[in-house]
Amino acid sequence: DTGVSQDPRHKITKRGQNVTFRCDPISEHNRLYWYRQTLGQGPEFLTYFQNEAQLEKSRLLSDRFSAERPKGSFSTLEIQRTEQGDSAMYLCASTLYNDGYTFGSGTRLTVV
Amino acid sequence: AQSVTQLGSHVSVSEGALVLLRCNYSSSVPPYLFWYVQYPNQGLQLLLKYTTGATLVKGINGFEAEFKKSETSFHLTKPSAHMSDAAEYFCAVLPSGGGADGLTFGKGTHLIIQP
Numbered sequence: 069d070t071g072v073s074q075d076p077r078h079k080i081t082k083r084g085q086n087v088t089f090r091c092d093p094i095s096e097h098n099r100l101y102w103y104r105q106t107l108g109q110g111p112e113f114l115t116y117f118q119n120e121a122q123l124e125k126s127r128l129l130s131d132r133f134s135a136e137r138p139k140g141s142f143s144t145l146e147i148q149r150t151e152q153g154d155s156a157m158y159l160c161a162s163t164l165y166n167d168g169y170t171f172g173s174g175t176r177l178t179v180v
Numbered sequence: 181a182q183s184v185t186q187l188g189s190h191v192s193v194s195e196g197a198l199v200l201l202r203c204n205y206s207s208s209v210p211p212y213l214f215w216y217v218q219y220p221n222q223g224l225q226l227l228l229k230y231t232t233g234a235t236l237v238k239g240i241n242g243f244e245a246e247f248k249k250s251e252t253s254f255h256l257t258k259p260s261a262h263m264s265d266a267a268e269y270f271c272a273v274l275p276s277g278g279g280a281d282g283l284t285f286g287k288g289t290h291l292i293i294q295p
Contacts, residue, residue, distance in 0.1 A: 110272075
């Protein structure tokens with residue numbers, strides 16, 4: 069068990085560019101979550117997968133955001149046409165039962 | 181809808197003193213409750229959790245928390261603060277029947293340890 073891995077750790081991009089982040093959950097975990105955390109705030113739910121199915125998506129999530137989890141393994145989060153307001157830490161978490169979520173170290177996105 | 185309130189965005193204690201971080205939740209049914217710690221530029225690490233059973237829960241690094249249903253609280257304590265405890269602490273809730281939105285977090289409390 070190597071924990072939840074996220075790549076890259078840091079990403080600096082110009083406004084208007086597309087970015088993609090990857091999350092590798094703990095292998096036996098069937099549930100995967102993406103959260104966004106801005107400075108001084110707690111993590112905010114973005115989307116949720118059970119196996120390969122995306123079962124929930126935050127109403128606050130712009131159409132510029134899309135996530136996939138092919139084959140129920142790793143997941144990717146893509147942001148199209150990035151805006152400065154997208155600058156945040158993007159966290160991935162996985163769980164098997166709802167009694168404990170394991171978080172990755174996050175991807176810090178800076179849009180300039 | 182669930183919500184979590186953490187009283188005090190910043191808490192400062194002296195090294196060796198008692199740490200008390202407050203968390204209150206709003207939920208129609210008793211939820212699962214969690215405390216996470218976050219060090220700068222890191223992800224969240226689980227300190228402890230309450231799901232069922234004993235209401236006093238012990239976690240890592242000497243922390244513990246007590247679920248009080250009548251007060252809808254889940255305050256985090258540590259008898260003696262250490263410099264390495266300086267970090268951001270988040271309280272979180274999850275519906276006991278599971279929830280598609282996953283964990284709902286408070287805004288966090290920044291713990292400062294003074295030498």
